[in-house]
Amino acid sequence: DQRHLDRMSLRNPRHLYTRNCDKCGKEIQTTYAPERPEIVYCEECYNKEVY
Numbered sequence: 001d002q003r004h005l006d007r008m009s010l011r012n013p014r015h016l017y018t019r020n021c022d023k024c025g026k027e028i029q030t031t032y033a034p035e036r037p038e039i040v041y042c043e044e045c046y047n048k049e050v051y
Contacts, residue, residue, distance in 0.1 A: 021045055 016029045021042040028042045041049060 023049075 014031055016031060017033050019028060019030050019032065019034055019040055020026065021028055022039045023041050023045040026042045026044075028040065030040050032038050032040055
């Protein structure tokens with residue numbers, strides 16, 4: 001509905017950053033900026049870690 005579209009127009013646009021997986025080093029796209037301290041994994045390494 002229009003209220004939702006109005007709210008979404010006020011949000012900051014999402015930006016994708018290129019980073020390397022912290023486990024295997026593979027280049028990935030993520031919403032976490034390179035200067036952020038979070039550990040980021042590629043999908044394959046994440047699945048190995050979680051499952």
